[in-house]
Amino acid sequence: MDNATYCYSTDYTPLTTGKSGRKVGHSTVINMGTSEKTPRDYLIWSLCNTLYVNFCCLGFLALIYSVKARDQKTLGNLREARECSEKAKxxxxxxxxxxxxxxxxxxxxxxxxxxxxxxxEGSLPFFGEQGFQGFFSHFQ
Structure with missing residues (x-):
């Protein structure tokens, strides 16, 4: 169907008012969210370190801060979540x-x-009386 034979209805109102093709006085805003990235919580890494049971329970401390970071991220407090995330890391x-x-x-x-x-060569002087002294004498 070409434009010459098509009839517009009488209640036709143009969407644009100028040559630019935009409505005058109206704008469209698309909310893309914040530009900053959400902090990571390192939960899997913390769980692995906790299960390995290491010195001074460092893995357990990491797990605590990982859970706190996840909670703060869920609540929308990104500043506190970022601080807890850094400590967990x-x-x-x-x-x-x-x-x-x-x-x-x-x-x-x-x-x-x-x-x-x-x-x-086959002898085990390490386990004798002079074993430890002989072993450490090599490093002096």
């Missing part, structure tokens, strides 16, 4: 560092003991 970093440090130290001591015992 740093407690998780400390707990994860401790979780990695202890097994690495145990492994290093085990390797040193095995290397010391191999250097004495």
């Amino acid at each position: 740093w407690y998780n970093i400390l707990a994860s560092g401790w979780n990695l440090l202890v097994p690495l130290m145990v492994l290093a001591v085990l390797v040193l003991v095995i290397l010391y015992m191999k250097s004495h």
